[in-house]
Amino acid sequence: MSDAQNLWKEHGLTKEEYDKILALLKRQPNYLELALFGVMWSEHCGYKNSKAQLRKFPVKGAQVVQGPGENAGVVRLDGKLCAAFKMESHNHPSAVEPYQGAATGVGGIIRDIFAMGARPVASLDSLRFGTLEDAHTRQLFRGVVAGVGGYGNCIGIPTVGGEVSFHPSYKGNPLLNAMCVGLVDEDKIFKGQAVGVGNIVVLVGARTGRDGIKGASFASEELSESDRDKRPNVQVGDPFMEKLLLEASLEVLEAGLVVGLQDLGAAGLTSSTVEMAGRAGNGITIDLNKVPMREKGMEPWETMLSESQERMLMVVEPSKVNALTKVFEKWDLNSAAIGTVTDDGNFTITRGGETLASVPAELLTDKVPVNIREQREPAYFKALKTADFSKLKGYGDWNELLERLLSxxxxxxxxxxxxxxxCTVGVNTVVRPGSDAAVLRLPGSKKGMALAVDCNTRYTYLDPQRGGAIAVAESARNVAVSGAKPLAITNCLNFGNPEKPEIYWQFVKATDGVASACEALNTPVTGGNVSFYNEYDGQAIQPSPTIGMVGVIDDVEKRLTSSFKREGDIVLLVGESLEELGASEAHYILTGKDEGEVPVLDFDKEKALYAFLSEGADKELLSSAHDCADGGLAVALAESAIQGGIGVTLAWEDKNISVAAALFGESQSRAVVSFNSKHKGSVEALLKKHSVPFTPLGQTGGENFSINLNGALVISRALTELARVWDTTISEIMK
Amino acid sequence: MGANKAKAAVIVFPGSNCDNDAGRAIKAATGVDARFVWHRETSMEDFDLIVLPGGFSFGDYLRTGAIARYSPIMKEVIRQARRGAKVLGICNGFQILTESGMLPGALLRNRDLLFLSKDVYLRVENNNTAFTSAYKEKQVIRLPIAHGDGNYYIDDEGYKRLVGEGRVVFRYSAPDGATEGMAPNGAKGDIAGIINDHGNVLGLMPHPERHCEAILGGADGKWMFESLLNAVGGQS
Structure with missing residues (x-):
């Protein structure tokens, strides 16, 4: 039928997928049913291009309470106390309407957390943009940051950390990855399951309008100039409404009025009902006449695909619906019984008495095609492994180069x-943004929770596999330098168009790298999100597998931060600097090129570093610890000095590598620590115990930042001058 | 020390998000368990201290604090203030106090139009109030701010009156106590907090409740709650 052919295209399906639907359904779907398949089988909801690779991830561990598949992952922190956490992207909406795109990204991930019954206590985000010389990029940057703040500040969940990076590949397709973390007792975790045949399906929160229709499909296409007009595809956020929804939801959960719940995110009412039914192996029937509408005359498929924000779906025993309604009335929120849980396994949509669609729920969830795409190693991969570092090695004016890096x-x-x-609302934040990881105290516990997000996308571009592993290791190291033990990750896998074999190759290799590091470092994957089609005018972003890490520290009073604390402390490099200038920020600054071999990562060295840091913090030997990463050792030292407002006089010998590599190379598994000189023997004994190589560098004190390497004074600057450059660069640009 | 007998309430508006923090701070500083009162209540028992907490009451829609002033509980807050109860408005609470006329002036958008979240230094301009008696005169303290609308404005006449009557209680300052031009939000006269003419209603933009324990980065806010509850609580 020619009509049907047009239809499957309109719903983003391929001919093969349409044929598969016919075979599964054993009849022709109607328009609404095809719309359901279209969104549920989209990459955004169905993970059809990524699922096969995601299966590589380790998901089990003694610390894991809930792995992938629910609204969020859950990891045990202390006894019954658990962290529910997840990260999600909202990239394309942020590209066309930065404020609302970012705001609704934050709002969506917060709902995933309280859908688990957890009270959200912290947000983090990973933001990537083009470079700031470009006026449009500055506008996107300004809008996204304001949107993240606007939503989080209003709802009262502190934004405690994150990362921001700039590279031309994100110019037309910026990334917004939002992570939220909540606290919940293990015996009070809720699931998104429509259990109990005869139970009532209640839609609570905002009314349904035309906003965000087909947002899931929008996320599954490349962007181009014409997408500036796709603002109607972007949802509008109301953090005040979500604050009410959060409090009302936690109140009805606490009162035992709910058996399962789920937020309405991508593909709105469709995905939430279908997923809840699918997870429980039940059916759901809903009546569109009962959905509270914001506007008149919406078609059934519009209602089903609307991505109006601040809505939740709850499954409630019939006898408890009245009590639930009363709570929502107190909070001035709608609640509407729109359907029931059935035993026939079908997802059925009615309007009044008329059946509009009826499809086995499992066809929409479990039968999503699993595509293993063609992959091809891109030509750049081998070509960029070799690079000429003579400019960097022979630069000579190391003072000037350090200032260029800091700016x-x-x-x-x-x-x-x-x-x-x-970042301080909630009175739990004990390490604020600016250190390697954020640390929160935990109510009723001595322990603390350390949180970090990380990905160096120059690494993942040049070597997706090693870069993917380093993204996990760096986020774990960020947590470890805070004195905490890394526990588990969530991720946002942002890539270009997977239908291009080179992009799919990047995806396969990066996920290989993430999987191997999670396995080796015992930080299982508890969930996450895949965002493909991050391209603008056919140019893909750098592969960006952003990692969100949760760690735990046994005694929150023993947390560490990156800043030097007092004069006269010994400064020491933990780990070993190699002749590794490839993929470095210093080389990029001098040449504008992403090239060279990505630094080597050795999991045993990495684990030994964590063990040293954890024990050093616990025995209260260390004053500070800072991850030595982007920009290399000189930058890490400068950051610790600037943040502490304390200068350093350093002198060491390292004749195995070039001056450039010693100062600006980005060798992995390193940290800069400082400690009281009375602990010198204990710290060195601990380093030896864990077989960690180290180099004493010098002492804190004074107002200068000076480095003497192999007997030559290579860097000497007033600390205030370095601080000014580092501290004001971005605010000056954004004035 | 005997138990503090003072009675404290925290008013909860839809969109309040520092209500729990205020309760935790009062508990940490004085051991008193505050009662949380929903905005729709029309009467409540008599309290010694009533806190209007920070947040985004009614989403800051229309104008910060402009809708909350019409909440049923506000008549009761005004009644108890007339009776002499101490009323403390923090951040959005300060905005509600100016909107309801319990304090003069208004809080405008920050000068640079950006939300501002950071620690600031404040100079205690008047330590002869029930809210500040535990501070030294001209003491410099450090508290967090987190607001988009903290740019205090009052006309010149009103400003003179506030200054003349010693009702400017906190000014933004440098660590050494210099105040000139130190307001990060453009507030007139670098005003961070003011008190009413009866000395029992105080509003300030910074968050004392977020700095009541050293682990949070500072404990300078604790003395405000101690001052207040010791003044009224008959602690022995």
Whole structure:
């Protein structure tokens, strides 16, 4: 039928997929049913291009309470106390309407957390943009940051950390990855399951309008100039409504009025009902006449695909519906019984007495095609492994190069960003943005929770596999330098168009790398999100597998931060610097090129570093610890000095590698620590115990930042001058 | 020390998000368990201290604090203030106090139009109030701010009156106590907090409740709750 052919295209399906639907359904679907398949089988909801690769991830561990498949992952922190956490992307909406795109990204992930019965206590985000010379990029940056702040500040969930990076590949397709973390007792975790035949399906929160229709499909296409007109595809957020929804939802959960719940995110009412039914192996029948509408005359498929924000779906025993309604009335929110849980396994949509669609729920969830796409190693992969570092090695004016690095927006202080985020609301934040990881205290516990997000996308571009592994290791290291033990991750896998074999190759390799690091470092994957089609005018972003890490520290009073604390402390490099200038920020700054071999990652060295840091923090031997990463050792030292407002006089010998590599190479598994000189023997004994190589560098004190390497004074600057450059670069650009 | 007998309430508006923090701070500083009162209530028992907490009451729609002033509980808050109860408005609470006329002036958008979240230094301009008696005169303290609308405005006459009557209680300052031009939000006269003419209603933009324990980065806010509850609580 020619009509049907047009229809499957309209719903983003291929001919093969349409044929598969016919075979599964054993009849022709009607328009509404095809719309359901279209969204549920989209990449955004169905993970059809990624599922096969995601199966590689380790998902089990003694610390894991809930792995992938629910609204969020859950990991045990202390006894019954657990963290529910997840990260999601909202990239395309942020590209066309930065404020609302970012705001609704934050709002969506918060709902995933309280859908688990957890009270959200912290947000983080990973943001990537083009470079700031471009006026449109500055507008996107300004809008996204304001949107993240606008939503989080209003709802009262502190934004405690994150990362921001800039690279031309994100110019037309910026990334917004939002992570939220909540706390819940293990015996009070809720699931998104429509259990109990005869139970009532209640839609609560905002009314349904035309906003965000086909948002899931929009996420599954490449962007181009004409997409600037796709603002109607972007949802509008109301954090005030979500605050009410959060409090009302937690109140009805606490009162025992709910058996299962789920937020309405991508593909709105469709995915929430279908997923809840699918997970429980039940059916659901809903009546569209009962859905509270914001506007008149909406078609059934519009109602089913609307992505109006601030809505939740709850499954409630019939006898408890009245009590539930009363709570929502107190909070001035709608609640409407729109359907029931059935035993026939079908997802059925009616309007009044008329049946509009009826499809076995499992066809929409479990039968999503699993595509293993063609993959091809891109030509650049081998070509860029070799690079000429003579410019960097022979640069000579190391003072000037250090200042250039500190004023690179990738390295400079992100104060302009995080000062727009309320990071102290909730009175739990004990390490605020600006250190390697955020740390929160836990109510009723001595322990603390450390949180970090990380990905160096130059690494994942040049070597997706090693870069993917390093993204996990760096986020774990960020947690470890805070004195905490890394527990588990969530992720946002942002890539270009998977139908291009080179992009799919990047995806396969990066997920290989993430999987191997999670396995080796015992940080299982508890969930996450895949975002493909991040391209603008046919140019893909750098592969960006962003990692969100949760760690736990046994005694929150023993947490560490990156800043030097007092004069006269010994400064020491933990780990070993190799002749590794490839993929470095320093080489990029001098040449504008992403090239060279990505630094080597050795999991045993990495684990030994964590063991040393954890024990050093616990025995209260260390004053500070800082991950030595982007920009290399000189930058890590400068950051610790600037943040502490304390200078350093350093002198060491390293004749195995070039001066450039010693100062600006980005060798992995390193950290800069400082400690009281009375602990010198204990610290060195601990390093030896864990077989961690180290180099004493010097002492804190004074107002200068000076480095003497192999007997030559290579860097000497007033600390205030370095601080000014590092601290004001981004705020000056954004004035 | 005997138990503090003071009675404290925290008013909860839809969109309040520092209500729990205020309760935790009062408990940490004085051991008193505050009662949380929903905005729709029309009467409540007599309290010694009533806190209007920070947040985004009614989503800050229309104008910060402009809708909350019409909440049923506000008549009761005004009644108890007339009776002499101490009323403390923090951030959005300060905005509600100016909107309801319990304090003069208004809070405008921050000068640079950006939300501002950071620690600031404040100079205690008047330690002869029930809210600040535990501070030294001209003491410099450090508290977090987190607001988009903290740019305090009052006309020149009103400003003179506030200053003349010692009702400017906190000004933004440098660590050494210099105040000139230190308001991060453009507030007139670098005003961070003011008190009413009876000395029992105080509003401030910074968050004392977020700095009541050293682990949170500072404990300078604790003395405000101690001042208040010791003044009224008959602690022995």
């Amino acid at each position: 690179s927006p990738n390295i400079a202080s992100k104060r302009w960003v995080y000062e727009q985020y309320d």
